[in-house]
Amino acid sequence: MPKIYFDERIAATYDADSPEMFEPAVVEETVSFLADLAGAGDALELGIGTGRIALPLSRRGVRVHGIDLSPAMIAQLQAKPGAEEIGVTVGDFATTRVEGTFTLAYLVYNTIMNLTTQDEQVGCFLNAAAHLEPGGCFVIEVGVPDLRRYPPGETVRAFTVTPTRLDFDEYTDFPGQIVWSHHYWVRDGQLEVSSAPYRDVWPSELDLMARIAGMRLRERWSGWTREPFTGESTSHVSVWEKAE
Ligand SMILES: C[S@@+](CC[C@H](N)C(=O)[O-])C[C@H]1O[C@@H](n2cnc3c(N)ncnc32)[C@H](O)[C@@H]1O
Numbered sequence: 001m002p003k004i005y006f007d008e009r010i011a012a013t014y015d016a017d018s019p020e021m022f023e024p025a026v027v028e029e030t031v032s033f034l035a036d037l038a039g040a041g042d043a044l045e046l047g048i049g050t051g052r053i054a055l056p057l058s059r060r061g062v063r064v065h066g067i068d069l070s071p072a073m074i075a076q077l078q079a080k081p082g083a084e085e086i087g088v089t090v091g092d093f094a095t096t097r098v099e100g101t102f103t104l105a106y107l108v109y110n111t112i113m114n115l116t117t118q119d120e121q122v123g124c125f126l127n128a129a130a131h132l133e134p135g136g137c138f139v140i141e142v143g144v145p146d147l148r149r150y151p152p153g154e155t156v157r158a159f160t161v162t163p164t165r166l167d168f169d170e171y172t173d174f175p176g177q178i179v180w181s182h183h184y185w186v187r188d189g190q191l192e193v194s195s196a197p198y199r200d201v202w203p204s205e206l207d208l209m210a211r212i213a214g215m216r217l218r219e220r221w222s223g224w225t226r227e228p229f230t231g232e233s234t235s236h237v238s239v240w241e242k243a244e
Contacts, residue, residue, distance in 0.1 A: 002092055004070050005114075005196040006049070013187075014050050021109060023054060029142075029224035031056045034048065034106055037137045037239065038062045041103025044131050046093035046124065047111035051077035051086065058085045065100065067093045072195035086135055094123035102131050106139040113142060113198035114208075116178060121201060125213035125240075132242040138215060141224075143235040145177070145200040203229075215240035 006014070015022055030053055034043065038057075045054050048066025050073055058064045065087040068074050074088050089098050093107070094115055105128040115121045128138040150157055150171065160167035164186040171179050177200040184193050207217050218241040219226075222233035229236050 002069060006070040006073045008072045011070060011076050011195060025150045027056055032059060033059045033103060033224045035062055038104040042100060043104040044102040046105060047106040048088060049073045051080055051083060053108055054086055055080060055082050058082060065098055067096050084214055094120045094127055101133045101134055105131055108141040110142050112140055112201065116197050116199045122212055125209040129213040129215055129242050134242055134244045136242050138240045141237045144233060145202060171181050206238060208241040215242050
């Protein structure tokens, strides 16, 4: 089983620490996009976390099941109203199978990068495809690797620098596409620190993984409101479709 980085401490403040991701407009755009794709079928969220997207999607009338490695994140979800409508399985979303078939599987907020080997990421595509009905869709929201922002010879890039918060990425393995994200923040006068590894992945590599899993790219946008994806896009929302 992979190491759990979203432990009790991270889970307790997860919602409060990512306020921009919990903005009603951001959640609404995401849920609308996913609800359209799910149609009358069921949806499977890989890395369901505290239910940021699953709960409002379920309120829209889509039946949602989630997989997550972290009992602490799931406990946060299950303490929220509406959680009783959502089935949850504790496990690794690269390998864990749940009962049923789905018209939609989705993996948002860069969570594919939590799988830190190519094998695991391919396994995730195979697992998503195995749960989908023919014609069903797999959606990923993830950043485009930002290598252009690292000056030559540098392996560290800070992206939040305030008196009470420092976030920076550290590329520890360029060929293996491994970047560690480090976070330091002062809360109630105490310094808190957390670090976790991620695997950067290019859109084209994801397309190849989809092909290996019997899916083909149907749409790629730079955001949930279907803004065009260009060479300047910093992230993408991609939809692959399982063969009929
Ligand atoms: C960035 S959070 C995203 C949570 C939620 N999807 C959201 O959008 O707020 C990533 C979640 O994926 C879970 N996770 C990471 N790696 C996993 C794995 N291999 N299998 C299952 N869950 C995993 C973490 O426990 C965490 O809850």
